[in-house]
Amino acid sequence: MDFQFDIGARLKAMRSAAGLSQRQLAERANVPHAQISNVEKNKVSPSVSTLRRILSGVGVSMADFFEPEREVPPGPFFEADQLLDLTSKIAVNAIGEGTGRMAFRQIGDARSHNLQILHEVYEPGADTGETLLQHPSSEGGYVVEGELEVTVDSEIRVLRAGEAYLFDSRQPHRFRNPSDNRTIVISACTPPYL
Amino acid sequence: MDFQFDIGARLKAMRSAAGLSQRQLAERANVPHAQISNVEKNKVSPSVSTLRRILSGVGVSMADFFEPEREVPPGPFFEADQLLDLTSKIAVNAIGEGTGRMAFRQIGDARSHNLQILHEVYEPGADTGETLLQHPSSEGGYVVEGELEVTVDSEIRVLRAGEAYLFDSRQPHRFRNPSDNRTIVISACTPPYL
DNA sequence: ATCGTCCGGTCATTATCTTAAACATTCCTG
DNA sequence: CAGGAATGTTTAAGATAATGACCGGACGAT
Incomplete structure (x- = not known):
């Protein structure tokens, strides 16, 4: 239960998939554009409330955002x-x-x-x-x-x-x-x- | 894309489902127990890194934690x-x-x-x-x-x-x-x- | 009753995130 | 080449979260 992905990279990927600049996303999400940069560069670990606002700008839920962190058990045999x-x-x-x-x-x-x-x-x-x-x-x-x-x-x-x-x-x-x-x-x- | 649940209540529910006290969870999660209290009472919006640590203590991933926030479209007809x-x-x-x-x-x-x-x-x-x-x-x-x-x-x-x-x-x-x-x-x- | 231990909650300090403004780059365009 | 408009980055301030010490209550054992 401890794999963690690169939040910044993931946000950046989603933002560009949506075809938005940091500033455009910032406006939609109602956050200063500097924060988008900070998060994408992993300079900070955003608060839940901030990340939620940002993600609303790209139309992604928190659950979807963290989906890849889900544990994928190996198999076919389990201790x-x-x-x-x-x-x-x-x-x-x-x-x-x-x-x-x-x-x-x-x-x-x-x-x-x-x-x-x-x-x-x-x-x-x-x-x-x-x-x-x-x-x-x-x-x-x-x-x-x-x-x-x-x-x-x-x-x-x-x-x-x-x-x-x-x-x-x-x-x-x-x-x-x-x-x-x-x-x-x-x-x-x-x-x-x- | 804007339904949001009560983070504090959800954490509290998960903690008690796991049968842990705030202090026990705090130790597992490597977080001061005050923070568990603060989060459960929604006094703060924890940073992603903090919430991740806390959730690791109850064995729940971020994706699972935010699962209920997923949008469930109505139906059977869609504009x-x-x-x-x-x-x-x-x-x-x-x-x-x-x-x-x-x-x-x-x-x-x-x-x-x-x-x-x-x-x-x-x-x-x-x-x-x-x-x-x-x-x-x-x-x-x-x-x-x-x-x-x-x-x-x-x-x-x-x-x-x-x-x-x-x-x-x-x-x-x-x-x-x-x-x-x-x-x-x-x-x-x-x-x-x- | 009096410890001892656990519980959740609160406080002041510190560390971190958040913010707005300034900065640097690139890419057009005249 | 100079100007303009877009981009992402850094800075210094203010706001907020994180931390460890402290508090009062609940429970059992002595």
């Missing part, structure tokens, strides 16, 4: 510690008022393979709440250890180790660990959630 | 000016040493529909160069106006208005406007490039 931890990301993007500790770790590059396989850990009581993202995708999983209460579109079922589920993720769904022990699930989803 | 301008993004991410002016505008939300339809404009001489991204996807297009020289895996062909192409984008490919007039193409790709 246990090479799984990509998506806990914070999923917890904030996909889960509503989840409670309790849980962890999600992804195998490889879900995007390019169009397949997201996750190793999921639910501590006792952990609850995703009603899942926010309801993708047009398919989703299934296998309970490796412990118990998992799965709710799909008003059907509730407690799955134990060895049992499994599979459904269309457009249906509202929710996961919970109703037991006093840790629950471990391996799940798969295509196309990927995030 | 001409509602097409999403991807010029800078594509030019920098997908195209190598392209030359000349070109523009790419996307119809709707390619990701969720798994289908990317683009309105492409090539000014005279515009050349994508060898395309960098060679996705496992399919790609086709129709020349609406002007001429387009398409190179696919060593096959070269000049298409005129009314003609079209379709190929597997894993093959190396390249587009060029060899004429003195503007060229307009409507293309489609699944799954999307970006």
